[in-house]
Amino acid sequence: MNGILENIKIQEPSPIGSYSKEDVVFLLKDISNLVQEDNTATREKIIQSGGHYSEMLPIEYKPSKEYMHLFYSSLDESSRKLAISVGVVSNLIMKKRNKNLVLVSLARAGTPVGILIKRYIKFKYNLNLPHYSISIIRGKGIDENALLYILKNHPGCDIQFIDGWTGKGAIKIVLDEALKNFENKYKIKLNGDLAVLADPGYCAEIFGTREDFLIPSACLNSTVSGLVSRTFHRCDIIKENDFHGAKYYKELEKEDVSYVFIDAVVKEFSHVEYEVEEETKKLENTSPNLSWLGLKSIEKIQKTFGIKDINLIKPGVGETTRVLLRRVPWKVLVRDLNSKNLKHILLLASEKNVSVEVNTDLIYECCGIIKPL
Known part of the structure; x- marks a missing residue:
């Protein structure tokens, strides 16, 4: 393995984002002055007529008062629950993996979760693990240059991939496929087990809960993810030896609540140790049961509504929130109108006039469907 890595020239990462490098190092190329954003309607048209979502960026608006209120109220309601999930995931990672461990978040939703896991492992095990955030893109795979950089800088390390939550499991499928290609190309086998806070899709090996609830970082874009855009890959800008790209939105500094989110969850760590241990005991001796129930439930919806492209169906509270905030929604399906996890979904849907x-067949609390154009 070392021979292969020694011959590979990999650049050093340039600093990007508002997180401290003690919390995370982004292995991303800063494309701040190289790409113009497109509005939602334009992007939707391009994506649905065959363009790739990673070859353009959405406009990052300053979050409105309503979205900030939604973020703060959901953070108040869920910071304790999040801290328990973070603790459970962290414990399970430590029980399953070796100590020469590197945490690798899948940008962008995985990044704040990776920071929380890093912080919990420091809090509980007094271990300061390296933590990177790298790009993975549906239809294009994982950033191999970023993986090579990590392996070169941490010889013989065990990588733990981290994301925020699961929906249909699309990223898990991309990750498995990408690691197979990586092994064929470099003869290096990596453990593709994915750790997430919430796994309502039944497709992650390590999870804190399978409850489908709103993780507040799903409400906002870059302003809760270190002011970094979603990741970008277009061959005229991302060259062969580059990391995948992202923009750094310095102009949104005043709106940045990335550390408000982290700090609210971290301060709960010392209050939830008992619940974390109880929940860990329950999960550590049971198999993760990767039944992909979520994907099966979505395939049923696809048939029912005659939707050609399954990617227009976004299951789970987090993904439905994003459809209502960032895409052109057609309708929202809910399992139970009275569920406490759906207050903000119903509010957003009524604001945007979405039916x-x-x-009642849904595995998830809800499901957002993007309008087929």
């Missing part, structure tokens, strides 16, 4: 239908 809400009850579907």
Whole structure:
């Protein structure tokens, strides 16, 4: 393995984002002055007519008062629950993996979660693990240059991939496929087990809960993810030896609540140790049961509504929130109108005049469907 890595020339990462490098190092190329953003309607048209979502960026608006209120109220309601999930995931990672461990978050939703896991492992095990955030893109795979950089800088390390939550499991499928290609190309086998806070899709090996609830970082874009855009890959800008790209939105510094989110969850760590231990005991001796129930439930919806492209169906509270905030929504399906996890979904849907239908077959609390154009 070392021979292969020695011959590979990899650049050093340039600093990007508002997180401290003690918390995370982004292995991303800063494309701040190289790409113009497109509005939602334009992007939707391009994506649905065959363009790739990673070859353009959405406009990052300053979050409105409503979205900030939603973020703060959901953070108040869920910071304790999040701290328990973080603790459980961290414990399970430490029980399953060796001590020469590197945490690798999948940008962008995985990044704040990776920081929380790093912080919990420091709090509980007094271990300061390296933590990187790298790009993975549906239809294009994982950033191999970023993986090579990590392996070169941490010889013989065990990598733990981290994301925020699961929906249909699309990223898990991309990760498995990408690691197979990586092994064929470099003869290096990596452990593809994915750790997430919430796994309502039943497709992650390590999870804190399978409850489908709102992780507040799903409400906002870059302003809760270190002011970094979603990741970008277009061959005229991302060259063969580059990391995948992202923009750094310095102009949104005043709106940045990345550390508000981290600090609110971290301060709960010392209050939830008992619950974390109880929950860990329950999960550590049971198999993760990767039944992919979520994907099966979505395939059923695809048939029912005659939707050609399964990527227009976004299951789970986090993904539905994002459809309502960032895409062109057609309708929202909910399992139970009275669920406490759906207050903000119903509010956003009524604000945007999107119809809400009850579907008791759903595995998830809800599901957002993007308008087919």
